[in-house]
Amino acid sequence: AQTVTQSQPEMSVQEAETVTLSCTYDTSESDYYLFWYKQPPSRQMILVIRQEAYKQQNATENRFSVNFQKAAKSFSLKISDSQLGDAAMYFCAYDNNDMRFGAGTRLTVKP
Amino acid sequence: EPEVTQTPSHQVTQMGQEVILRCVPISNHLYFYWYRQILGQKVEFLVSFYNNEISEKSEIFDDQFSVERPDGSNFTLKIRSTKLEDSAMYFCASSEGDRNSPLHFGNGTRLTVT
Numbered sequence: 001a002q003t004v005t006q007s008q009p010e011m012s013v014q015e016a017e018t019v020t021l022s023c024t025y026d027t028s029e030s031d032y033y034l035f036w037y038k039q040p041p042s043r044q045m046i047l048v049i050r051q052e053a054y055k056q057q058n059a060t061e062n063r064f065s066v067n068f069q070k071a072a073k074s075f076s077l078k079i080s081d082s083q084l085g086d087a088a089m090y091f092c093a094y095d096n097n098d099m100r101f102g103a104g105t106r107l108t109v110k111p
Numbered sequence: 112e113p114e115v116t117q118t119p120s121h122q123v124t125q126m127g128q129e130v131i132l133r134c135v136p137i138s139n140h141l142y143f144y145w146y147r148q149i150l151g152q153k154v155e156f157l158v159s160f161y162n163n164e165i166s167e168k169s170e171i172f173d174d175q176f177s178v179e180r181p182d183g184s185n186f187t188l189k190i191r192s193t194k195l196e197d198s199a200m201y202f203c204a205s206s207e208g209d210r211n212s213p214l215h216f217g218n219g220t221r222l223t224v225t
Contacts (some may be wrong), residue, residue: 009213037154041210042167043144047153089214099148099200101216 006102013082014110020067020079021077021105023092030054032096034068034075039089039104048090051075084109113137115217117203123223124193132188132220134203138189143186144204144214145178147171154202160186193224 004025013019018037025034036048051059051068058066063083079086087109092102116135124130129187136143145157159166160178177189177196190197200219206212 035153039214042156043159043210044156044169045146045154045216058121093154097150099202099219101153101202103215104213104214106211 004089004092004100004102005009006092006105008105009102009103010106010108012108012110013079013086015082015084016055017082018078018080019107021079021090021092023075023077023102025073025075025092025094025098027073027094029096032094034066035095036064036066036075036077037091037093038086039091041068041088045091049077053057079107084111113215115203115205115215117201117217117220120218121221121223123225126195126224127192129189129191130193130222132190132201132203132222134186134205134217135184135205136186136205137207137215138184140205140207140215142166142209142212143178143180144206145188146202146204146216148200148202148219149196150199157188157201158196163200176210190222193222195224198222198224 032053034051038046038048049061063080065078089104091104094100112216118133148154152171156169158168158172179187203217204220206214
């Protein structure tokens with residue numbers, strides 16, 4: 001079974017600084033998708049970024065980028081120039097027709 | 112470690128039929144949620160539930176949907192008169208408290224409407 005591990009229950013970053021959230025996963029598949037979702041207190045799920053495993057190029061979306069290491073099964077999220085509005089729970093997810101979520105990392109942004 | 116469990120893992124139903132998706136949240140959790148993921152698309156929030164009533168619901172959660180906590184352990188999502196576009200993965204989640212409490216997801220139920 002696929003598992004997703006987020007080893008950092010909580011992270012903190014100073015406004016305007018950069019922070020990296022870790023995610024590792026376990027799979028025997030070669031083709032799959034990886035996601036980072038942001039979840040504000042409202043419990044909505046906001047898609048931050050998506051990576052297709054067959055693409056070697058790391059996905060980027062404005063201030064958000066990933067470091068996808070397929071061999072290491074690692075998928076970290078980097079948030080540059082952190083803003084107060086980035087404070088939320090962040091979930092890493094793996095999807096190969098069977099989505100699995102990590103336990104989440106709570107990000108605090110200090111002014 | 113306690114888990115959120117969902118049954119069945121896969122349900123196939125005919126268009127127009129009613130389905131009930133079942134979830135057993137973690138026993139001491141008080142807040143319950145349903146999310147949906149249409150194949151290949153993003154995860155979407157459906158509804159949150161606390162103290163035997165809906166706390167919030169999205170635009171997706173229309174009159175076709177209802178949730179219930181029929182006993183002390185189960186949390187169900189009922190979809191009446193299913194449509195082809197209801198085919199999706201449905202995820203249940205629970206948390207001990209609101210907002211800042213960690214959310215625990217189940218493994219999902221894949222609903223296929225034919």
